[in-house]
Amino acid sequence: MEPVDIDPRRLLVLQAVAEAGTLAGAARLLGHTPSAVSQQLNRLEREVGTELAERGAGRRGHVELTAAGLVLARAGKALDETLTEAERQLAAVTGQVQGPVTIGAGPGKMLQLAAETVGELARTRPELEPRVVETEAGPGLADLRLGALDVLILADDRQTPLAVPPGCRAKIFLADEYRIAVPDGWETPATAAELTGRPWITAPPDSPQGRCFARFAAEHGVVPSVEHRAAHPFSLPGLVRNRLGAVLTARFLTDGFQNATVTDIPVTGQYLLRVMYRPTPAADAAMRAVHTTMLQIGERDVATGEHPRDIPVLRMKDPSEEGGLEIQKIPVPGENGLRHS
Numbered sequence: 001m002e003p004v005d006i007d008p009r010r011l012l013v014l015q016a017v018a019e020a021g022t023l024a025g026a027a028r029l030l031g032h033t034p035s036a037v038s039q040q041l042n043r044l045e046r047e048v049g050t051e052l053a054e055r056g057a058g059r060r061g062h063v064e065l066t067a068a069g070l071v072l073a074r075a076g077k078a079l080d081e082t083l084t085e086a087e088r089q090l091a092a093v094t095g096q097v098q099g100p101v102t103i104g105a106g107p108g109k110m111l112q113l114a115a116e117t118v119g120e121l122a123r124t125r126p127e128l129e130p131r132v133v134e135t136e137a138g139p140g141l142a143d144l145r146l147g148a149l150d151v152l153i154l155a156d157d158r159q160t161p162l163a164v165p166p167g168c169r170a171k172i173f174l175a176d177e178y179r180i181a182v183p184d185g186w187e188t189p190a191t192a193a194e195l196t197g198r199p200w201i202t203a204p205p206d207s208p209q210g211r212c213f214a215r216f217a218a219e220h221g222v223v224p225s226v227e228h229r230a231a232h233p234f235s236l237p238g239l240v241r242n243r244l245g246a247v248l249t250a251r252f253l254t255d256g257f258q259n260a261t262v263t264d265i266p267v268t269g270q271y272l273l274r275v276m277y278r279p280t281p282a283a284d285a286a287m288r289a290v291h292t293t294m295l296q297i298g299e300r301d302v303a304t305g306e307h308p309r310d311i312p313v314l315r316m317k318d319p320s321e322e323g324g325l326e327i328q329k330i331p332v333p334g335e336n337g338l339r340h341s
Contacts, residue, residue: 005047006044006047006048006072007043007044007047008079009040010040010041010043010044010047011044011072011073011075011076011079012076012079012080013026013037013040013041013044013076014041014044014052014053014065014069014072014073014076015073015076015077015079015080016037016076016147017037017041017053017063017065017073018065018069018070018073018076018077019145019146019147020146021062021063022062022063023037023038023041023055023063025146041053044072048068048072050066050068051066051068051069052065052066052068052069052072053065053066053069054066081167084278084279084280085279097125097127097128097281097282097284097285098127098128098282099127099128099129099282100128100129100130100131100282101121101128101129101130101131101150101151101282101283101285101286102130102131102132102133102148102149102150102151103117103118103130103131103132103133103149103150103151103152103153103286103290104132104133104134104135104140104143104144104149104151104152104153105132105133105134105135105152105153105154106134106135106136106137106140106153106154106155106232107134107232107234108232108233108234109233109234110153110154110155110273111132111134112297113153113290113293113294113297114132114153114290115132116293116296116297117130117286117289117290117293118130118132119293120289120292120293120296121285121286121289124289124292125285125289128282128285128286130286133149135149135152137154137155137162137206138206140152140154141154141162141163141165141276144165144168144276144277144278145165145166145167145168147278149278150277150278150280150282150283150286151275151276151277151278151283151286151287151290152275152276152277153273153274153275153290154273154274154276155207155208155233155271155272155273155274156208156271156272156273156274156319157208157211157212157269157270157271157272158175158269158270158271158272158319159211159212159215159268159269159270160211160215161272161274161318161319161320162274163320164276164318164320165276167278167279168276168277168278168279169276169277169278169279169318170274170275170276170277170318170319170320171274171275171277171287171291171318172272172273172274172318172319173273173274173275173290173291173294174271174272174273174294175270175271175272175273176250176251176252176270176271177250177251177267177270177271178209178212178216178248178249178250178251178267178268178269178270178271179248179249179250179251179254179262179263179267180195180246180247180248180262180263180265180267181240181246181247181249181254181257181260181261181262181263182195182246182260182261182263183240183243183244183245183246183259183260183261184243184259184260184261185243186198186246186261188261188263189263189265190264190265191265192216192219192220192222192265193220193221193222195220195222195246195265196220196221196222196223196224197223197224197225198224198225198245198246199224199225199226199227199228199244199245199246200213200224200226200227200228200245200246200247200248201228201229201230201236201239201240201244201245201246201247202224202227202228202229202230202247202248203229203230203231203233203249204229204231208250208271208272209233209248209249209250209271212248212267212269212271213248215268215269216248216267216268219268224245226245228244228245233249233250233253236249236253236257237256237257237258240257240258240259240260241257241258241259241260242259243259243260247260248267249271250271251271272319273294274318275287275290275291
């Protein structure tokens with residue numbers, strides 16, 4: 001059998017098609033046009049002399065790889081990993097880190113953190129080209145796995161942490177207790193049982209606060225009479241200020257509450273701020289800049305009185321490195337047949 005002359009760059013294109021599931025998705029990952037991706041795929045098929053993908057298989061725009069396509073896509077993935085590791089080692093030797101880096105973060109304080117990290121990188125790593133993208137945890141994890149994000153800042157719950165995408169890493173930069181606050185017109189409860197049958201301000205079930213509340217409610221038999229719901233923690237102060245109900249959230253978030261009393265009722269678990277990142281020199285530099293920026297924001301907020309106590313910003317062992325925890329696996333596009341339309 002004669003050797004096949006394959007352009008290795010086209011293997012990377014095929015791998016992007018395999019990851020994204022569509023030509024348009026692969027184009028976004030690679031920074032090309034869909035037509036350019038299609039042309040590269042056609043040329044690769046001519047090089048190997050066999051069909052590698054079935055366009056429009058099943059769903060509109062979906063690309064299904066053939067057996068030969070899957071073989072070469074795996075080779076493309078191995079090549080990508082080799083090049084990434086070579087880049088990391090080269091940067092370690094030369095001390096040079098440059099190029100674009102994309103930071104994803106949720107709305108509110110996390111997006112502010114990402115924005116201020118750009119300023120920190122401009123001062124300390126001017127050779128990098130940072131970009132900020134607002135995203136929720138689910139799409140953010142998918143984009144991190146596919147390479148559309150280099151760094152993802154997200155809130156999490158230590159007892160039920162989200163799974164780190166394959167090939168990525170994670171650090172904890174903040175860990176805080178959960179606390180329960182009640183409207184200041186209520187008699188301050190001494191036990192969890194006193195909070196059943198009362199109105200609550202809850203959070204989406206897949207959020208850290210939502211997962212913690214489900215755990216707390218199941219443990220103590222707490223059933224709200226009415227459930228108001230705040231999709232994002234930064235929405236809580238307005239709801240609490242109007243005395244709509246009890247709320248369970250991270251302790252540092254209760255510092256800004258008005259018209260509320262923070263109780264001493266114990267709540268198991270910890271609220272986390274995690275940073276997940278791809279193992280590249282640029283992402284590693286951005287991750288470190290996030291940590292530095294968090295320290296600066298924490299010092300500033302305490303100095304200005306926004307927070308009455310120091311908020312510990314640490315680089316701690318991530319739940320992905322610990323045993324005995326329930327790792328939460330959420331569906332992401334391109335995995336197990338699940339994709340965004």
